[in-house]
Amino acid sequence: MATAVIPVRERENYLNKEYGVRSWLLTTDHKRIALLYLITITFFFFIGGIFALLIRLELLTPAGDLVQSDTYNKLFTMHGQVMIFFFLIPSIPAVLGNFLVPMMIGAKDLAFPKLNLLSWYLLVIAGVMMLHAIATGGVDTGWTFYTPFSTSFSNTKVIEAGLSIFVAGFSSILTGLNFVVTIHRMRAPGLTWSRLPLFIWAHYATSIIQLLGTPVLAITLVLVVLERALNLGIFDPTRGGDPLLFQHLFWFYSHPAVYIMILPSMGVISEIIPCFARKRPFGYSFIAMSSLAIAVFGFLVWAHHMFVAGMSIYAAMIFSLLSYAVAVPSAIKVFNWTATMYKGSIRFNTPMLYAFGFIGLFTMGGLTGLFLAALGLDVHVTDTYFVVAHFHYIMVGGAVMGYLGGMHFWWPKISGRMYPEAWGRLAALIVFIGFNLTFFPQFVLGYVGMPRRYWQYPSEFQVLNVLSTAGSTILAVGYLLPMIYFLWSMRYGKPAPDNPWGAAGLEWMSASPPPTYNFDETPVVTWEAYPYGEIAVPEEAPVER
Amino acid sequence: MFDNFPLWPVRASSYAGNVDALFIFLVVLSGLMSIAIFVMITVFAIRYRRQRNVRAEQIDGSTVLEITWSVVPLGVFLMIFAWGAVIYFQERTPPRGAAEIYVVGKQWMWKLQHVEGQREINELHVPVNRDIKLIMTSQDVIHSFYIPAFRIKQDVVPGRYTYAWFRATKPGTYHLFCAEYCGTMHSGMIGSVTVMEPGQYAAWLSGGVASGSLAQTGQALFQQLGCGTCHRTDVQGRGPNLTGIYGKPVTLEDGRTVIADDNYIRESILSPAAKVVSGFKPIMPVFQGLVTEEQLNALVEYVKSLSQSPAGSAGSPQLKSPGSPQ
Numbered sequence: 001m002a003t004a005v006i007p008v009r010e011r012e013n014y015l016n017k018e019y020g021v022r023s024w025l026l027t028t029d030h031k032r033i034a035l036l037y038l039i040t041i042t043f044f045f046f047i048g049g050i051f052a053l054l055i056r057l058e059l060l061t062p063a064g065d066l067v068q069s070d071t072y073n074k075l076f077t078m079h080g081q082v083m084i085f086f087f088l089i090p091s092i093p094a095v096l097g098n099f100l101v102p103m104m105i106g107a108k109d110l111a112f113p114k115l116n117l118l119s120w121y122l123l124v125i126a127g128v129m130m131l132h133a134i135a136t137g138g139v140d141t142g143w144t145f146y147t148p149f150s151t152s153f154s155n156t157k158v159i160e161a162g163l164s165i166f167v168a169g170f171s172s173i174l175t176g177l178n179f180v181v182t183i184h185r186m187r188a189p190g191l192t193w194s195r196l197p198l199f200i201w202a203h204y205a206t207s208i209i210q211l212l213g214t215p216v217l218a219i220t221l222v223l224v225v226l227e228r229a230l231n232l233g234i235f236d237p238t239r240g241g242d243p244l245l246f247q248h249l250f251w252f253y254s255h256p257a258v259y260i261m262i263l264p265s266m267g268v269i270s271e272i273i274p275c276f277a278r279k280r281p282f283g284y285s286f287i288a289m290s291s292l293a294i295a296v297f298g299f300l301v302w303a304h305h306m307f308v309a310g311m312s313i314y315a316a317m318i319f320s321l322l323s324y325a326v327a328v329p330s331a332i333k334v335f336n337w338t339a340t341m342y343k344g345s346i347r348f349n350t351p352m353l354y355a356f357g358f359i360g361l362f363t364m365g366g367l368t369g370l371f372l373a374a375l376g377l378d379v380h381v382t383d384t385y386f387v388v389a390h391f392h393y394i395m396v397g398g399a400v401m402g403y404l405g406g407m408h409f410w411w412p413k414i415s416g417r418m419y420p421e422a423w424g425r426l427a428a429l430i431v432f433i434g435f436n437l438t439f440f441p442q443f444v445l446g447y448v449g450m451p452r453r454y455w456q457y458p459s460e461f462q463v464l465n466v467l468s469t470a471g472s473t474i475l476a477v478g479y480l481l482p483m484i485y486f487l488w489s490m491r492y493g494k495p496a497p498d499n500p501w502g503a504a505g506l507e508w509m510s511a512s513p514p515p516t517y518n519f520d521e522t523p524v525v526t527w528e529a530y531p532y533g534e535i536a537v538p539e540e541a542p543v544e545r
Numbered sequence: 546m547f548d549n550f551p552l553w554p555v556r557a558s559s560y561a562g563n564v565d566a567l568f569i570f571l572v573v574l575s576g577l578m579s580i581a582i583f584v585m586i587t588v589f590a591i592r593y594r595r596q597r598n599v600r601a602e603q604i605d606g607s608t609v610l611e612i613t614w615s616v617v618p619l620g621v622f623l624m625i626f627a628w629g630a631v632i633y634f635q636e637r638t639p640p641r642g643a644a645e646i647y648v649v650g651k652q653w654m655w656k657l658q659h660v661e662g663q664r665e666i667n668e669l670h671v672p673v674n675r676d677i678k679l680i681m682t683s684q685d686v687i688h689s690f691y692i693p694a695f696r697i698k699q700d701v702v703p704g705r706y707t708y709a710w711f712r713a714t715k716p717g718t719y720h721l722f723c724a725e726y727c728g729t730m731h732s733g734m735i736g737s738v739t740v741m742e743p744g745q746y747a748a749w750l751s752g753g754v755a756s757g758s759l760a761q762t763g764q765a766l767f768q769q770l771g772c773g774t775c776h777r778t779d780v781q782g783r784g785p786n787l788t789g790i791y792g793k794p795v796t797l798e799d800g801r802t803v804i805a806d807d808n809y810i811r812e813s814i815l816s817p818a819a820k821v822v823s824g825f826k827p828i829m830p831v832f833q834g835l836v837t838e839e840q841l842n843a844l845v846e847y848v849k850s851l852s853q854s855p856a857g858s859a860g861s862p863q864l865k866s867p868g869s870p871q
Contacts, residue, residue, distance in 0.1 A: 069729050142726045148703060149686040153652070153728060237704025238833065240816075243687060244702070277593070283606035308689065309700045310707040313637045317630050324622035328615055335614045336606075338582060341589035343602040348590075356586060363582050367575035374625050376560075376632020377567050380696040383689055383724040447568065448554050449693025451724040454732035458720065533603040537595075 013416065013513040028113035029516055034099035035414070036120050037090060042483065044086035044127060049476065051079035056438075056472040059465045064456035072455040073140040074156065078130075080143030081161060085168045086127055088399055089257065092264035093210075094119070094175055096406045097203050099414060101179055103507035104197050106188025106525065108517040111181040115174050122171035129164035133157040142453060144254070147235035147246040151227040158228055162221040169214045169221075172260075176210030179203055188506065190525035197505055197529060198281060201288040202267025205295040209256045209263075213299070217253035220246065247309055251302035259298045261395050262362075263291055265402025266333055269355050272409055273337050275503040276352035277344030278537060280530045283336040290329035297326040307378045316375055323373035330366050334359060345537070349501070350424030354405025357432045361397025365390060368443065386446025389439045397435055404431070404482060411486065412500045416513040417493030423485045431478035437471025502538040504530045557719060557740065558695035559712040563632050565696075571625065636697065639710035643676035647759070647842040650681070650688035650701040653730035655721060658842055660759045661750055667736030669721060671713055672746035678710045680807060680845075684838040689725035692738055700725055706807045713740040763847025766840055775829070778851075784829060785822045791852035796823040810845050 014031045017023075024032060055075050058066040067075070098116065102109050110116050133139060139161040141150040150158050183204050187196070224246070226232050233239025235246040274281045281287055303311060303319040337359055346352070368390040372378050381387065411419050441464040446452075450461045457465070499508040506525070510518050527534075556562060593601075646669070647658040657665040671677050681690055683703040690709060691698040694717075699709035723734035741749060756762075767773055775784035785795075790805045798821045803809055812819055814836065817829035836844070 064732070069732070073726075073729065073731070140728070144726075146687060146726070149726075149728060153686050237702075243704070278595075278601035280603050280605060282604060283611050286606065286611050307633070308698050309687075310702050310705065313634060316633065320630060320633075321623075321626050324619075324626050327622055328619050331618045332611065332615055334582065335610075338585050338589070339606075339610070341586065341593060343604065344589070344593045345595045345599060345601040346590055346593050347595050356590075359586065360579075360583065363579055364575075367571075367578060370575070370622065370625055371568070371571050374567060374571070374629030374632075376629045376636055377564055377571070378629070379633065379636055379698050380564050380568075380693070382698065383691070444552050448552065449691075449720065449722070451689075451691060451722050451732075453726040456732045458735075532601065 011511060012515060013511060014516045015416070015513050017516050026117075028109070028117055030098050030102050030110050030113065030116055031414075031514065031516075031518075033116050033120050034095050037094040037098060037123070040120070040123060040127065041087050041090050041095065044082050045479075047131075048079050048082035048087055049479065051075045051082065053472060053476060055079060056469040058455065059457070060469045062457050062459045062462050062465075069455045070140060073142075073453070074138035076453055077139050077142050078134055081139070081165065082130065084143060084257070084261075084395075085165050086123070086130065088261045088395060089168075089172055090123060090175075091261075091399065091403045092268060092406060093179070093203060093206055093260075094123070094171075096268065096403075096410060097179065097206075097264060098175070100410065100507055101182060101200065101203055102186070103510060103514065103518050104200055104505055105183065105186060105191055106506045106519060106523040107182065107186040108519070108522075110178045111186055112178050116178055119171045119174040119178070122167055122174070126164045126166075126168035126171065129160060129167065133160035133164060136160075144250060145221070145224055145246075146250075147224065147227070147241075147243050148237070151224055151234075152236045152238075159225050162225050166218050166221045169218045172210050173214045176207035176214070179207040180211065183207075188523050188525055191506075194285070195525060195527075195529045196288070198270035198284070198287050198291075199264075199267035202263045202270065202291045205291040206260050206263045206267075209260050209295050209298065213253045213256040213260070216249060217257075220249040220253070223249075244306070244309055244311070247306050248303065251305045252299075255302040255305065256295075256298045258391070258394065259294050261399045262402075263294060265358065265399045265406075266291065268402045268406035268409070269337060269358050270333075271503075271505065272351045272355045272405055273340050274530050274532060275409075275501050276347045276349060276355070277341045278346075278502075278532045278535075279340055279344045280528075280532055281336065282339035282342070283332075284529065286332055287336050290332045293329040294326060297322065297329070301326055304373055304378075305382075307375055308382055320373055320375045320378075324370070327366065327369060327373070330362075334363055334366070348425075349408075350419070350421060350428055351405045351409035351501075353425055353428040354401050354408065357428060357435075358398060358401040358405060361393050361401060361432075361435065365393030365397055368393065380449075381446050383451055384446035385442040385450050385452055388452050389442035389446060392439045392442075397439070401431070404428070407482070407486070409501070409503075410507075411489070412496030413507060413510075413512050413514070415486075415490055415493070416496055417489045418496050418500065419482075419489045419493060420485050423481060427478055427481035427485075430474060430481065434471050434473075434475030434478050438468050438475050439471070441465075441467040441471075497538075500538065502535050504532060504535055554696075555694040555715075555717070555719065556696075557713055557715040557717060558692075558697065559714055560632065560635055561694070561696040561714075563635070567625075567628050567632060570628075574621070636709075639678040639708060640676045643678035643710055645678050645680055646671070647839075647846070648679050648681040648690060648701065649838045649842070650683040650685075650690070650723070650727075650734075651838075652685050652728050653723070653734040655690070655723075655734070655736050656839060658759055658839060659750070660846060662756065662758045662762065663750060664839075667721070669736070669738045670746065670749050671738065671740055672743050673713050673716050673740050675743075676710060676712045678708060680842070681707050681709065682811075682838055682842075686727045687725050688723045688727050688734065691722040691724035692719055693722070694719035695738075698724055706811060713738075716740045716742055759843050759846045760850035761847075763843035763845070763850075766836075766843055767847055770832075770836075772844075783825070785825060787848050788851045791849045793852075797821060798823050798825075807845055807849075810848050811841060814841060814844060 140156045223234050227234045233241045235241040301323045304323045307316050445464045496512045498512050649656040657669050681701045683701045688701040695711045697711050719738045721736040775782045776787050794802045795805045815833040818827040821827045
């Protein structure tokens with residue numbers, strides 16, 4: 001047969017090396033595990049997003065008319081639990097971190113590849129437990145599980161949800177452990193601490209919080225389960241317990257958890273801005289050290305969630321003071337990112353647009369944190385929509401913008417394909433507009449006095465709620481678009497070159513998509529981080545038009 | 546100035562203006578900061594957009610700038626901290642001589658007990674320009690007593706008393722919300738506060754159907770529960786004489802000294818063995834679960850009435866003390 005067609009073989013990479021379900025479910029390749037996480041958390045983002053839209057629809061009118069009050073209470077509880085424990089906390093670390101930490105430090109894999117797979121299985125098991133709890137009635141305690149409501153009064157699936165989050169916590173702890181060991185032990189020759197990418201510094205700080213904080217959450221949830229199941233008196237005052245003890249334990253983890261969600265995002269932004277400004281980051285060591293400072297100070301401010309809980313006023317003053325201290329390293333980062341653009345050569349690709357969005361929204365989230373840390377003002381605005389707006393600016397405006405920016409930035413590396421640039425820019429713009437329309441009115445709503453977690457509300461609050469609901473539908477479109485065009489690009493996107501952005505970082509020296517062990521030869525690093533002065537600017541990124 | 550601006554809450558308490566002043570300051574400060582960042586990013590983005598044959602200038606950083614933008618914000622933050630702390634101290638320190646009202650939160654209503662004997666549910670009537678101290682507890686889960694017009698919020702915690710105070714400055718009717726999520730009808734746990742001119746308030750008080758003051762209710766309960774057989778006032782009984790003890794230090798069996806305040810009296814009724822007075826045996830029965838929160842309030846008020854109480858009632862003219870904030 002003289003006309004036999006010889007197929008053009010693609011380079012072997014982590015995606016085409018093996019096929020079949022087994023090769024994915026039993027993989028120990030950090031890049032494949034990252035994709036398993038990506039699918040998992042995208043699923044949960046979708047679930048949590050549906051809860052959010054139902055909440056916003058209910059609040060379109062002052063009367064409680066779309067769902068029953070108990071249903072509404074379950075919706076905001078499960079929105080919080082799903083989004084925090086099954087989307088935000090694993091988001092950047094478990095997807096981008098998993099994919100990039102070994103690649104950025106020139107390693108073949110994480111230090112404990114099997115442990116990495118176990119982390120994913122734990123998250124899946126926890127997720128199934130959570131879905132089961134949701135399907136068999138749900139939980140109505142709020143994601144905060146405040147006692148004695150959660151232990152003695154709620155008649156919903158508190159134990160199931162608590163155990164689910166307990167298991168999810170171990171997934172988070174193991175990922176943190178893996179990263180810490182990997183960053184300490186597996187850096188390529190020459191890759192000293194002062195040459196590490198800022199993404200790695202951010203993940204190092206995050207991992208430390210995961211390791212030290214999450215066990216406290218686990219203990220707290222076990223105590224809730226014990227009090228509820230065995231009638232032990234731990235938090236319920238009628239059984240000799242102390243309800244404020246629960247709040248101290250809960251926030252000891254759950255405040256640092258905010259930094260678990262935002263620090264990796266800051267790491268992403270610290271990669272994107274230098275790349276698209278073609279510059280070394282301004283104040284590299286200050287950005288790196290501020291991540292560690294946030295991790296340390298973040299553990300000392302938990303009781304600022306409790307200024308009206310009945311604490312001593314002097315304790316409140318200490319926590320207020322420390323909360324202002326933790327604001328300084330965040331401010332340092334914002335100033336340094338902005339200064340990095342000075343005298344740069346700036347391109348406006350989708351990741352950079354998300355970085356701009358991140359800086360804007362994170363700045364607003366951070367500044368409104370100053371309002372909440374001010375004791376006398378916090379009394380009025382805590383537990384109102386002002387708080388809801390504030391933490392969404394940090395955790396959605398900040399963390400999710402960073403996540404999406406990072407997904408676009410590294411998508412060519414992950415998938416080997418380019419996403420459609422025009423659609424990417426459009427989606428970034430829609431997300432930014434939708435986000436602000438959803439959450440800015442909530443600042444006003446909070447100061448005017450609307451408490452959070454209200455199923456029905458006095459009619460004077462309606463106009464602001466309608467604006468917010470309108471914004472949420474725009475935001476939903478903005479989030480759906482990337483899901484669609486990322487999937488599309490996997491088949492139809494232009495093949496990505498190894499380094500489409502002309503970015504620094506060892507991950508770009510590998511192929512797109514990378515081979516299973518990342519590098520054919522272990523790289524030897526002889527240069528400082530971010531040598532953008534020496535990397536040629538790609539004439540025009542091979543983007544889809 | 547902002548009273549007619551519909552996006553601003555009514556300002557109707559003595560310290561609401563202080564809270565608003567700090568808020569406005571922070572809005573201006575944050576606005577300026579946001580604009581500064583926004584302008585810088587925009588200017589850099591346009592001025593330093595990618596152009597042919599123009600390369601980025603590599604700059605490593607500047608220690609002077611880093612120190613400047615760490616120390617200057619820290620200084621501003623410390624000022625905000627101090628400002629917030631001063632207001633908080635004011636909000637959290639009831640002036641001497643404030644009239645007292647007891648508040649009990651339960652799923653899903655507010656129960657209010659005036660010391661004159663009036664009881665209300667989800668409605669609170671108070672006189673204007675009078676310091677009111679709220680002595681609050683919950684009979685089930687944690688709630689939070691929130692009156693936006695007064696800029697006051699305090700969690701109401703089962704098993705203990707928490708306090709709040711306000712001085713209403715403007716007659717009218719304002720929202721009373723529960724701000725801490727408390728279950729099914731959390732958003733239905735709302736009521737109103739009606740601030741009245743003193744004359745109107747006196748009329749309202751006398752128009753009620755109260756059967757005696759709260760202390761009298763407490764006294765009747767005290768007898769009914771048999772407390773008086775041990776806590777005697779004529780001779781030394783098996784329990785301490787309660788006359789004059791309120792607000793005074795008490796020496797305990799283990800040598801510690803505690804102040805006989807509301808929370809101590811409350812604890813001593815519910816679980817008497819917790820802090821036994823020196824010289825007495827822990828023989829008092831436990832009343833946990835036997836008296837309601839409202840009965841407990843009446844008992845506490847009765848014990849207080851056995852001392853020369855410094856507190857007035859909302860109906861009596863205010864004793865002007867030099868320390869009372871304006």
